[in-house]
Amino acid sequence: MRDYHINIFYSRDDGGYIADIPDLAHCSAFGNSPAEALQEVLKAKTAWLESAKAHGKSIPRPRYRPLIYQMA
Numbered sequence: 008m009r010d011y012h013i014n015i016f017y018s019r020d021d022g023g024y025i026a027d028i029p030d031l032a033h034c035s036a037f038g039n040s041p042a043e044a045l046q047e048v049l050k051a052k053t054a055w056l057e058s059a060k061a062h063g064k065s066i067p068r069p070r071y072r073p074l075i076y077q078m079a
Contacts, residue, residue, distance in 0.1 A: 012071045013048060015041050029071040031055050 015026045026048035027035035034055045038044030059066050 009069045011052065011069045013045065015044050015048075028052055028055075030067050030069055 011028045011030050013026055013028055015024055017023070018025045021037060024038045024041050024044035025035055026038065026041075026044035028048060028051075031052065034048070034051050036044055036047035036051045038047050056066060058064075
């Protein structure tokens with residue numbers, strides 16, 4: 008089973024790390040370390056999916072692949 012791609016990057020403006028899931032609109036989280044940002048975005052993903060199901064919204068399939076992986 009494929010899962011959603013997660014980006015993690017440092018944000019100087021926020022003073023910490025941001026993790027986001029491109030396939031799930033506006034699903035992102037903050038952490039003081041990359042590990043903390045990942046932990047938080049996994050919680051956000053669960054909440055995003057539960058909310059979408061509860062409200063009858065469609066759930067996108069994992070599709071996002073960074074360009075570097077598309078060249079192989």
